[in-house]
Amino acid sequence: MSDLQSIGIKSEKRMTPGHPMVVGHINQDVTHGPQLLFYGHYDVQPVDPLELWHSDPFAPEIQDTDKGKVIRGRGSSDDKGQLMTFVEACRAYAHIEGALPCRITFLFEGEEESGSPSLVPFMTENAKELTADIALICDTTMVAPGVPSIASQLRGMVKDEFTIHGPKIDLHSGHYGGPALNPLREVSKIIASFHDSTGRVAVDGFYDGVEEVPADLLRQWESCGFDEATYLSDVGMSQAHGEAGYSALVQQWARPTLEVNGLWGGYQGAGSKTVIPAEAHCKITCRLVGDMDPSHVRNQVRAHVEAQLSPDASVSWDNDLEGAPASVMDTTRPEFEIARAALSDEWNREAVFAGMGGSIPIAGYFKEILGMESMLVGFAQEDDAIHSPNEKYNVESFHKGMRSWARILHKLTE
């Protein structure tokens, strides 16, 4: 907030039932030119496992690496670092030109990593204040190092969590091993049943609303500079493990997933404990594409799990987790071509419209609640380790990101 205020942006902390929003305004009385809203989020994912960090996750530092200088720390990429590219672009622009070129609203939230529960009510209550001609969002990745990228589609998401209940109490595997139903085996059987041997999700009705990627879009993607071999080998993989018959790029951008993000039960300490636990727990997320309906997906997955249960096993669900459909951007709007030209100038490489595997539900909310399109431009790299230990943001992304936004602001208001 004080960063915004130091550029002359009238900004304040606005309370919500959860973490507060930071809202800022500049040139509120300017009526000509485009009106922009810039969105970012200041919250971050948990840092665990903390023991795998080589430096304090909350004491960011600049480090030299084989691939150049990086800013190391939790949120350096997702999304504090990316957010600051826009703020610092505004500072530089105002410093050089004397003032920012158009009316801009700033909206920074603190609950993006936990499903933005306060965002929709806040937007609904403050719709008039927040609505602009277009929203700019800096929370995405470049398709390859040096290739400036504008998101043309994002996957949606369904989150869910279930607990398998077996015996009434934890049992001793000497007294009950054999006759006992073991929830750890039960949950494993269920997870193993989620996919068939080709990597396709085996949940009935899961693919309702999924279309194949049109041939012309597929050709564009194939020439966007995405390097499948590097993308895979960067994380220690020799091949794509998703649905057979699709490239890693299509698996990531245009195919839905059912992924297990957490799994636990029984004894996790040192040594051995001969326990058959009463419960096992599983956290899942599905990434959605096309017209997949989050509620339908949730219902079908839950029905699939219930259908796998052995006698004496039962399942309970966490009903507090949300879902959001996939988004497709209207890249025919003039702002997209303007931004593409500005990015191409800054990076000396043609900018691309790219699919994105991640989910940024805010774009859907802006459209649904404020009737506002979003343009997502980001400078993160696949190897930034967002949500992982030792997250980083390239200093080049930070510098060129700032310069990119300054160019975009300039061209949008020429």
Next chain:
Amino acid sequence: MSDLQSIGIKSEKRMTPGHPMVVGHINQDVTHGPQLLFYGHYDVQPVDPLELWHSDPFAPEIQDTDKGKVIRGRGSSDDKGQLMTFVEACRAYAHIEGALPCRITFLFEGEEESGSPSLVPFMTENAKELTADIALICDTTMVAPGVPSIASQLRGMVKDEFTIHGPKIDLHSGHYGGPALNPLREVSKIIASFHDSTGRVAVDGFYDGVEEVPADLLRQWESCGFDEATYLSDVGMSQAHGEAGYSALVQQWARPTLEVNGLWGGYQGAGSKTVIPAEAHCKITCRLVGDMDPSHVRNQVRAHVEAQLSPDASVSWDNDLEGAPASVMDTTRPEFEIARAALSDEWNREAVFAGMGGSIPIAGYFKEILGMESMLVGFAQEDDAIHSPNEKYNVESFHKGMRSWARILHKLTE
């Protein structure tokens, strides 16, 4: 130790590289009559999950329940409570008769729940001091409430733990969901492959050394008072979930198992984290019967896991976990019939020779290292919740257990 000393037993703490042994002697200069060794263990399983305890696990208290008075606390049954039945029997015997009736050595260890790593070296170093005519062990369960039981066979055990390694780092399920190999799915697939649809272990060679229970022994077991319906319903089960075609009793006493005791990976906190973790972890134990060889079982299970691995997945093993074969007692020795008569007198019900599903490797070590048979008599109940929250020991087990040992001591030395 002070409990032993207060009965006039010369006892001391003996150091080992791990937890110390407590060793006591009485009537060391008596050369007539049998020489007995009494074994118990003073260590207990971890108490977690602590939040499920309704009282302090380490502040034992006597509580009234529907099924009578119980001693509630960690170790009240396994094995502090059981161990004390013998100690208090000695106290009462010495008080009434003026002295204990024969030479008795006491050996209490503190590492039984963690595989007794110091026991074998200690026994080897002190073989002469510890060898007796027979070992008495109080660490087993009664086959049904009120049915005094002497163990005729015990299952062996192999413990193992593995980690599945997938991506080099934790991944974001937006950027990598689809193409990524997910170790949580990998470990689930492996666990699901451990058993076939009839509940039989599907590991090649796993059943080498397993024999069917002889028909006459099976008939004895069928009339031993074991109540399958209560055994199952006590823990919320309506049926036995082990190998098809075997009763719950046979599944527990005479069939081997491959059980998962701990399983974990990814995010376990509140809410959701869109992570594809780099690793997944699994703790297993196998219960062994007949002539199954622990090393062979370990090798076959490991080979099975390696054979299931997807490309880019690897596995590492904990090599610090032990194994022990099954034990079959020599119930033709006169002490067994003497003890059976003494127990029948005390409990007003014919005592039985029963199989046991648990593993007490000490019986195997006594035989192997000291050439000494063991007789296992215990007064625990299936519903004691040993290794679980709210462990208890019936006050009746404690009282009648003490009286039983006093009767056995008396009859053995008549």
